[in-house]
Structure formats: C-alpha cells, structure tokens
Amino acid sequence: MNPANYILLSALLFSIGAIGVLVRRNAIIVFMSVELMLNAANLAFVAFARMNGNLDGQVVAFFVMVVAAAEVVVGLAIIVTIFRTRRSASIDEPNLLKY
Amino acid sequence: MTGGEVGTGEAIVFWVSGTLAVIGALGMVLSRKAVHSALFIALTMINLAILYVANSAPFLGMVQIIVYTGAVMMLFLFVLMVVGVDASDSLIETIKGQRVAALLMGIGFSILLIAGLGNGLLETTSVGLDAANSANGGNVEGLALLIFTDYLIAFEVTAALLITAAMGAMILTHRERWYPRKTQRQLSQERFAVGEHPGQLPPPGVYARHNAVDTPALLPDGSTSDLSVPEPLRARDDVREVDQDDIEGIRRLSSGSSTTDKGER
Numbered sequence: 001m002n003p004a005n006y007i008l009l010s011a012l013l014f015s016i017g018a019i020g021v022l023v024r025r026n027a028i029i030v031f032m033s034v035e036l037m038l039n040a041a042n043l044a045f046v047a048f049a050r051m052n053g054n055l056d057g058q059v060v061a062f063f064v065m066v067v068a069a070a071e072v073v074v075g076l077a078i079i080v081t082i083f084r085t086r087r088s089a090s091i092d093e094p095n096l097l098k099y
Numbered sequence: 100m101t102g103g104e105v106g107t108g109e110a111i112v113f114w115v116s117g118t119l120a121v122i123g124a125l126g127m128v129l130s131r132k133a134v135h136s137a138l139f140i141a142l143t144m145i146n147l148a149i150l151y152v153a154n155s156a157p158f159l160g161m162v163q164i165i166v167y168t169g170a171v172m173m174l175f176l177f178v179l180m181v182v183g184v185d186a187s188d189s190l191i192e193t194i195k196g197q198r199v200a201a202l203l204m205g206i207g208f209s210i211l212l213i214a215g216l217g218n219g220l221l222e223t224t225s226v227g228l229d230a231a232n233s234a235n236g237g238n239v240e241g242l243a244l245l246i247f248t249d250y251l252i253a254f255e256v257t258a259a260l261l262i263t264a265a266m267g268a269m270i271l272t273h274r275e276r277w278y279p280r281k282t283q284r285q286l287s288q289e290r291f292a293v294g295e296h297p298g299q300l301p302p303p304g305v306y307a308r309h310n311a312v313d314t315p316a317l318l319p320d321g322s323t324s325d326l327s328v329p330e331p332l333r334a335r336d337d338v339r340e341v342d343q344d345d346i347e348g349i350r351r352l353s354s355g356s357s358t359t360d361k362g363e364r
C-alpha cells in the first residue's frame with residue numbers, strides 16, 4: 001500500500017463534508033460538515049509531511065486545529081445569537097438582508 | 100514508528116479506521132437528528148486521530164482527541180442542547196433543485212479530486228518521518244523546535260486569535276438586562292398576590308408498600324389529597340387507589356380502641 005491512500009481518503013472525506021455543507025439546512029450540521037472538511041485537510045497535511053519527510057506539514061496541521069477551535073467558538077456563538085432572535089437554527093431563515 | 104512505506108499492520112489500521120471514518124462522515128451527513136450527526140462526526144474524528152498516530156504524528160493524534168472529540172464536540176453538543184435537540188431539517192427547498200444539484204456537484208467533485216490525486220500520486224515514493232522525528236529526540240521535540248523557531252510569529256498570532264475568539268464569543272452571547280433584577284421580596288409578593296397555593300404542593304403519600312408518585316397522600320380526616328399526585332397522572336386517571344379498609348384500620352389503631360385486628364394486617 002502506498003501512503004498516497006491517506007490523501008485519497010482525505011479527498012473523500014473533504015467531498016463528503018462539502019456535500020454536507022451544500023445539502024443540509026440545519027446550521028449546526030453545516031458547521032459540523034465544515035469541521036469535517038478541516039479535518040480532511042489536516043489528514044492530507046499529515047500524510048504529505050510523512051511523504052516528504054519533514055515536520056512542517058504537522059506544524060501547519062497544528063495551526064489549522066487552533067484556528068478551527070477559534071472558528072468553532074465564534075461560529076457557535078453566532079448560531080446561538082441567531083437562534084435567540086429568530087427561534088430557528090435553519091440557514092434558510094435569516095433573510096433580513098434580502099428585502 | 101513507521102517509515103516511508105506502509106507495512107501490513109498499518110495497512111490493516113488504515114482500512115479499518117479509514118472505513119470507520121468514512122462511515123462516520125456519511126452518517127453525519129445522512130442522519131436526520133443533529134445529535135446523531137454529532138456522535139457520527141465524533142467517531143470520524145477519533146478514527147482520524149488513529150490515522151495521525153499511524154502517520155508518525157503521535158502529538159497531533161493526541162491533540163485531535165483532546166481538542167476535537169474532547170472540546171469541540173462537547174461544545175457542539177452543548178449548543179445543540181441550547182438550540183433544541185429536536186431541531187431537524189426542513190424539507191422545503193428555497194432554491195428549486197438545489198439539493199440534487201449539490202449532490203451531483205459533490206459526487207463529481209469527489210470523482211475529479213480522487214481521480215486526479217490518485218493519478219498524480221501513483222508514482223510517488225514516501226520518505227517517511229523516522230529521520231525527522233529522531234533528529235531532535237522525538238516527534239514532540241521536533242514540532243516544538245519548529246514552532247518556536249521558524250513558526251514563532253504564526254504561533255504568537257495564534258495567541259491573539261484565541262483571545263479575540265474568546266472575546267467575540269463573550270460579546271456575541273452576552274445579553275443585556277433591560278429590567279432590574281427582581282429581589283426576593285418582590286418575588287415573594289408576586290407569588291402571594293396571585294392568591295393561589297403559595298408554597299410547594301404536598302408530596303405523595305408514603306405507605307408501607309407504596310411510596311411512588313402515583314400514591315395520594317392522606318389528609319387528617321382520612322380522605323386522599325388530589326394535589327399530592329402530579330397533574331399528568333391525574334389527567335390519565337393513573338392515581339393509585341388507597342384502600343378505605345386500611346385507612347379505617349389505621350384510624351382504629353391510632354385511637355388505641357382496638358388491638359383485635361393487629362394479627363390480620
């Protein structure tokens with residue numbers, strides 16, 4: 001088996017995450033799909049670090065994790081705020097800027 | 100740790116963990132309830148942590164478990180509890196045919212990505228991280244050296260980012276108090292002003308053989324108290340009957356007039 005299989009797995013997970021973002025309507029599940037895409041990217045970084053034989057890829061994956069943690073905190077706070085005012089977690093609901 | 104090439108053991112780990120990760124991802128997208136989605140993606144993240152460790156990244160594997168399955172998923176579940184566990188998807192499409200189009204696009208995208216990458220990576224050879232990991236005494240030491248030398252600025256900026264995120268979350272979820280907080284005295288006066296039963300309702304009865312919530316309590320005159328049984332049970336007519344003969348016996352016992360039927364009870 002070639003370590004490139006890890007890259008293919010990461011591509012598959014990224015695509016599933018992208019489909020989740022496009023298909024689902026619940027803001028929290030959309031957010032989980034974004035997390036899945038970030039994780040897939042991390043797996044690609046780690047696998048590339050191994051294939052290239054240096055640790056820079058792992059450092060980048062570490063920074064991605066930090067940014068993802070910050071993103072989750074702010075994103076969930078936004079979802080909670082929208083839920084408080086609109087009583088809904090659906091991403092079709094917020095259309096105040098439309099009209 | 101593993102070298103550049105994948106041994107049989109690692110191949111088994113890859114196929115088992117990789118399959119579970121894909122199952123988790125698909126379950127996350129397909130399940131109707133948000134809580135099930137959260138549990139499925141936790142499965143995916145744990146399996147990704149195993150794959151990191153298999154890829155000579157033990158530090159990242161541990162961080163993945165602690166940060167993602169530990170902190171991030173718990174935060175997700177917490178927000179799910181706030182937003183409502185039953186919040187499921189609406190089936191109304193705001194844009195016509197968007198779901199089908201998105202699905203087709205996603206499948207096409209994945210075929211393109213996997214075919215392109217698979218074609219490009221077919222001939223690659225893997226160097227492996229054995230040399231890089233052992234150069235400074237281990238994976239953690241190697242990462243630390245990189246973070247505190249080459250990536251020092253990025254690391255410092257990360258600190259600012261995390262503080263900003265914490266501030267942002269606090270500001271976003273902060274609720275202004277528009278009315279002054281009610282004092283205990285005001286609350287008490289409001290309770291009595293309604294004119295209803297001000298205290299707590301009487302607890303259910305406690306008998307030798309029953310003390311469940313469906314058992315009504317006895318009033319001093321021997322009748323049972325309806326208030327001591329919860330409203331839903333009363334509505335369903337699930338109140339346990341108290342045997343009037345028993346009550347009569349108890350009354351006789353307590354008045355001390357009769358000791359004859361002690362043996363029967």
